[in-house]
Each structure stands twice: as structure tokens, then as C-alpha cells.
Amino acid sequence: MSSWNEGRRPITIAILAMGGEGGGVLADWIVDxxxxSGYYAQNTSVAGVAQRTGATVYYVEMYPGGEPHEADVRREPVLSLFPTPGEVDVVIASELMEAGRAIQRGFSTPDRTTLIASTNRVYSMDEKLALGDGRVDSNTLLEAAHAGARKFIGADFMQLALDAHSVISAALFGALAGSGALPFARETFEEAIRAAGKGVDASLAAFALGVEAAQRPAPEPIAATPAGSGPVPITIGKRPIDPAEEAAAVAERRRVEVAATDPASLVGPRLQAQAARIAADFPAPARSMLLHGAVRTAVFQNPAYSDRYLDRVARLAAVESGDTARLTTEAARHVALWMCYQDTIQVAQQKIRRRRIEGVRAEAKAAPGQLMNVREYLHPQVEEIADTLPTPLGRWVARSAWFGRVVGRLTRNGIVVNTTGIIGFTLLWAMAMFRPIRPRSLRFGREQTAIDQWLGQALAAAPIDYDLACEIVECQRVLKGYGETHHHSVESFTRLMTAADSLVGRADAAGTLAGLRSAALADEDGVALEQALLAISTAPEPAPAA
Incomplete structure (x- = not known):
């Protein structure tokens, strides 16, 4: 005697989403x-905070309904509360890293799973906290998505949702409907959205875009371009690129070409002299970076500061010997970054910029005329205050125990400033107005001295070992953050410069310094750098460079 449920199994769906992305709503829609359609359906959720303080796995099981056999004791199926690795039919990921996590955990498998993933990135805490570039390569994630699923459906569903003024869950719901992974008509999906009764029109618009995206091939990893083979073609695997995306890429490429030949056409009248100097005195491969650096330093201080920036880079350009002008280009990048260090004046200036406030409004989807408050959490330290003051006063403040106790008492719990309020904006504006006196501040003098010493060391190495000089310039990447983080980074940078002096003349000098820099960026407390320096000191010294 056969039972009514013989040969049947539930449809299993795992949804990996972060807080605020509507993962619970998406699960409810699928259950609806x-x-x-006459199925038994149930959904559960397991919250997690290991990835980005909010990643949650929502799990849905649906069992086909039917008339039970008279011999069956149970009239309804018992559905599982958690996904089982290797037994999930559909995985929906709201971000590319979440797709990788689903594959790693065994939820998505090549023999069974339809993987639907948004190709946008929301960087994890580990990626953000890395002192260097800690980002996971998106190409690696795409390769895993193609290899780890029976069928991979990928698109930037976050952007599709934004285009429809909706949330990503609606676009992913459309992709699920368009995937054909579930035996239900599109109209049934749309009825579930209407039944929810909230944001129906926008959700349906995002749903429709998701259905269309599911019909297109998923993006393929971009193959690495061999060195010297020219620019990367404007394609993303087998997926036809969006016309607007292509136009932006073409415009950027054209801007770089113009910067190499006519930089003055890309800046305002206050920087015309600097742009003309860049075109006349610097190698073409470095001009685009120099133009960015000139603008950055002018915004940080003034055009005269940009002249000082160009003077510094010109010292290294004078000893340039590489066809690609690597030394000049890296100097253009890292000198600008160091000269535009983060002090309280710079922080205040950035927080009240019109573009920044407009960006916050756009991200918050504030309607025209709608009131919006932006509150900043600040925790000023005595050192930051002292560094902003004129040098004699700053030194006194830094040594004053009484001043330190007062500041500690006032700021021990931090300060909240409403940037969009009159008092808060005025406070930040007044702080930004200290910019004209910055050149007389305690930190300004200290930073300029350190920059000149660093460049002097690179200049001394350049005639002996061009690649080592480039690596010395790139060591600026180690300088990070503020407070204790900045102190640690300065200590690591100092040790790198000391090591660089001892490496001059060695055949492996450039590679060794690059390895030490990577070690310095591996952790904040300098343990990896200490071990790398110890390994070098105990290793046999290689033959001198020819």
C-alpha cells in the first residue's frame, strides 16, 4: 500500500540577506x-552577526499538497527549520560575498542548486578593518558562483531596486520568478506582492526588472589583461554592458587621455597654472595622477600648497628612468595622500560639504523638502586638539596634565553634533575656518618635515636601485588612521624606512621591502612586521646588486 507522500520531497529555499534588505519580507512572499498554489509552506530565520553585524539566513520549505492516504496517521508534513548542506534547491543572496558564504557552507551545490545572487558588494568588517586593501576579489566570487551552482543567475539587483525606488528583496523576488526554479506562474508572485499592501507599485516595478535580469546570462569573471596589452575592454564577461555604464567608462578613459595632453582643460581657473606645469614638466603616464593630486592639495589648503606638492614630485621626476614613469606616478599619488593628512580641520571641512549632505539625502531617499538630521559622533582627544593649534600653544597643551583632565572629562562619552542644525553646522564651519592658520600648527610642521625626509630617502636610493626607490615611496600606504592606530602606523613606517636604508645595494632590496610593507599592513600591533624583520636579520645576505 503506497502512501500519499511517497516519492515527494519539499522545495527548499535559503535566503541570505543583511539587516534592512527585506529578507523577511521576501521569505513571507515566497510562503504566500x-x-x-496549494503547498504547505513554512519559513524560519536564523540571525547571525559574524559577517557584517546583521547577516541572517531565512529558510523556506514548501511541500506539495494532496489528499492523504487513509492509512496515513499524519495529515500534514513536518517541515525542517534549518537548511541542510547539499539539500537546498534555491539559494538567494543579497550580495556577492553572501553567495560565496552560501557555497562555503554547502548550501549551494553544482548538482542541485539554483543560485540567485546580486553582484553588488557590501564590504565585510574584515575587509574594512584591514590596514591594506583587504577586499575580496569579486572575480574569485563570480568563479565560485558559476562553479558552485547548477544554475547561476546574477545581476546588480540592488541597482535595479534603486532604479525602481524599491528595495532589493523585490528585485530578487522577480529573479526567483524568472528563474523557473519554482513551478508557479508569474501572476501568483505578483498577487503575493499586492496582498502585502505596502509599496506595491514600486515593488512590482523592481519585480519586473528582476524577472528581466533573470533571463540574461550571469556575468562572467573578467580575465586578467596581460601586462602591456593595452586597456581592459569595456565588457563584463558575456553580459552586454549597460549603455550608461559604457558611456561612463568611455568618458573616464577620455578624461585620462586629455589629462595626459591638456590637463588645463580639466580644472578651474585657480589651478590653470598648475595644470599647465603638469603638461609641460612631467611625463605623460603620471599626468592624470598629478592632476588629481593638485586638486586634492588645493582643496585641503590652497593653490600655493599645490605648488609645493608639484615641487616635491618634480624632485623625483628629475631622476625618473622608467618607461612607465612608475616612480613619478607613485610619488604623485602618495605625496598627495600624505600632504592631505586627516586633522580636525579636514574632518570638519568634509562633514559640511554640500556634496556630502546631498549624498546622505540621496542614500536616505529623502524627498524634496523633507527635513533630515545628520548627527555626527565625535570623540576628540588632547593630541588632536594640540595638533590643530599654533606650534607653541600646541606643545603647551600637549604637555598640560590639567588640560588633559578637562578634555577627558568633557569628552569621555563622546560628543554628538547635529551637522544639519544651526549650532552643529556653525561649530564645524568655525573649525574648518582654521584652515588659513594650519601651516603654523603643531602637526603641519611635523608632517612636512617627515615628508621631506621620506622623499630624500627615495631620492638617495633612486640612482642606485630604481625599484627600491619606488617601494620606498609606496611605503606611505602604511600610514593610517588617527589616535593609537596612527601611532602604530608611524612606528611601522619608521621601521620600514630603517630597513630600507640597510637594503640599499642588495639584489633583492625592492622585493624584500615590498614584503616587509605587506607584513606591516597585515596587523595593527606590528607582530607580523617584527617576525618578517627577524627573518631577514637571520637569513644569509644575498649577493650585492650588479
Missing amino acids: VGER
């Missing part, structure tokens, strides 16, 4: 679709 199943129940409308």
Missing part, C-alpha cells in the same frame, strides 16, 4: 506564493 506556495500557499496560494
Whole structure:
């Protein structure tokens, strides 16, 4: 005697989403679709905070309904509360890293799973906290998505949702409907959205875009371009690129070409002299970076500061010997970054910029005329205050125990400033107005001295070992953050410069310094750098460079 459920299995769906992305709503919609189609359906969720303080796995099981056999004791199926690795039919990921995590955990498998993933990135805490570039390569994630699923459906569903003024869950719901992974008609999915009764029109628009995206091939990893083979073609695997995306790429490429030949056409009248100097005195491969650096330093201080920036880079350009002008280009990048260090004046200036406030409004989806408050959490330290003051006063403040106790008492719990309020904006504006006196501040003098010493060391190495000089310039990447983080980074940078002096003349000098820099960026407390320096000191010294 056969039972009514013989040969049947539930449809299993795992949704990996972060807080605020509507993962619970998406799970509810899927349950509604199943129940409308005569299925038993249930959803559960398991919250997690290991990835980005909010990643949650929502799990849905749907079992086909039917008349039970008279011999069956149970009239309804018992559905699982958690996904089982290797037994998930559909995985939906709201971000590319979440797709990688689903594959790593065994939820998505090549023999069974339809993987639907948004190709946008929301960087994890580990990626953000890395002292260097800690980002996971998106190409690696795409390769895993193609290899780890029976069928991979990928698109930037976050952007599709934004285009429809909706949330990503609606676009992913459309992709699920368009994937064909579930035996339900599109109309049933749309009925579930309407039944929810909230943001129906926008959700349906995002749903439709998701359905269309599911019909297109998923993006393929971009193959690495061999060195010297020219620019990367404007394609993303087998997916036809969006016309607007292509136009932006072409415009950027054209801007770089113009910067190499006519930089003055890309800046305002206050920087015309600097742009003309860049075109006349510097190698073409470095001009685009120099133009960015000139603008950055002018915004940080003034055009005269940009002249000082160009004077510094010109010292290294004078000893340039590489066809690609690597030394000049890296100097153009890292000298600008160091000269535009983060002090309280710079922080205040950035927080009240019109573009920044407009960006916050756009991100918050504030309607025209809608009031919006932006509150900043600040925790000023005595050192930051002292560094902003004129040098004699700053030194006194830094040594004053009484001043330190007062500041500690006032700021021990931090300060909240409303940037969009009159008092808060005025406070930040007044702080930004200290910019004209910055050249007389305690930190300004200290930073300029350190910059000149660093460049002097690179200049001394350049005639002996061009690659080592480039690596010395790139060591600026180690300088990070503020407070204790900045102190640690300065200590690591100092040790790198000491090591660089001892490496001059060695055949492996450039590679060794690059390895030490990577070690310095591996952790904040300098343990990896200490071990790398110890390994070098105990290793046999290689033959001198020819």
C-alpha cells in the first residue's frame, strides 16, 4: 500500500540577506506564493552577526499538497527549520560575498542548486578593518558562483531596486520568478506582492526588472589583461554592458587621455597654472595622477600648497628612468595622500560639504523638502586638539596634565553634533575656518618635515636601485588612521624606512621591502612586521646588486 507522500520531497529555499534588505519580507512572499498554489509552506530565520553585524539566513520549505492516504496517521508534513548542506534547491543572496558564504557552507551545490545572487558588494568588517586593501576579489566570487551552482543567475539587483525606488528583496523576488526554479506562474508572485499592501507599485516595478535580469546570462569573471596589452575592454564577461555604464567608462578613459595632453582643460581657473606645469614638466603616464593630486592639495589648503606638492614630485621626476614613469606616478599619488593628512580641520571641512549632505539625502531617499538630521559622533582627544593649534600653544597643551583632565572629562562619552542644525553646522564651519592658520600648527610642521625626509630617502636610493626607490615611496600606504592606530602606523613606517636604508645595494632590496610593507599592513600591533624583520636579520645576505 503506497502512501500519499511517497516519492515527494519539499522545495527548499535559503535566503541570505543583511539587516534592512527585506529578507523577511521576501521569505513571507515566497510562503504566500506556495500557499496560494496549494503547498504547505513554512519559513524560519536564523540571525547571525559574524559577517557584517546583521547577516541572517531565512529558510523556506514548501511541500506539495494532496489528499492523504487513509492509512496515513499524519495529515500534514513536518517541515525542517534549518537548511541542510547539499539539500537546498534555491539559494538567494543579497550580495556577492553572501553567495560565496552560501557555497562555503554547502548550501549551494553544482548538482542541485539554483543560485540567485546580486553582484553588488557590501564590504565585510574584515575587509574594512584591514590596514591594506583587504577586499575580496569579486572575480574569485563570480568563479565560485558559476562553479558552485547548477544554475547561476546574477545581476546588480540592488541597482535595479534603486532604479525602481524599491528595495532589493523585490528585485530578487522577480529573479526567483524568472528563474523557473519554482513551478508557479508569474501572476501568483505578483498577487503575493499586492496582498502585502505596502509599496506595491514600486515593488512590482523592481519585480519586473528582476524577472528581466533573470533571463540574461550571469556575468562572467573578467580575465586578467596581460601586462602591456593595452586597456581592459569595456565588457563584463558575456553580459552586454549597460549603455550608461559604457558611456561612463568611455568618458573616464577620455578624461585620462586629455589629462595626459591638456590637463588645463580639466580644472578651474585657480589651478590653470598648475595644470599647465603638469603638461609641460612631467611625463605623460603620471599626468592624470598629478592632476588629481593638485586638486586634492588645493582643496585641503590652497593653490600655493599645490605648488609645493608639484615641487616635491618634480624632485623625483628629475631622476625618473622608467618607461612607465612608475616612480613619478607613485610619488604623485602618495605625496598627495600624505600632504592631505586627516586633522580636525579636514574632518570638519568634509562633514559640511554640500556634496556630502546631498549624498546622505540621496542614500536616505529623502524627498524634496523633507527635513533630515545628520548627527555626527565625535570623540576628540588632547593630541588632536594640540595638533590643530599654533606650534607653541600646541606643545603647551600637549604637555598640560590639567588640560588633559578637562578634555577627558568633557569628552569621555563622546560628543554628538547635529551637522544639519544651526549650532552643529556653525561649530564645524568655525573649525574648518582654521584652515588659513594650519601651516603654523603643531602637526603641519611635523608632517612636512617627515615628508621631506621620506622623499630624500627615495631620492638617495633612486640612482642606485630604481625599484627600491619606488617601494620606498609606496611605503606611505602604511600610514593610517588617527589616535593609537596612527601611532602604530608611524612606528611601522619608521621601521620600514630603517630597513630600507640597510637594503640599499642588495639584489633583492625592492622585493624584500615590498614584503616587509605587506607584513606591516597585515596587523595593527606590528607582530607580523617584527617576525618578517627577524627573518631577514637571520637569513644569509644575498649577493650585492650588479
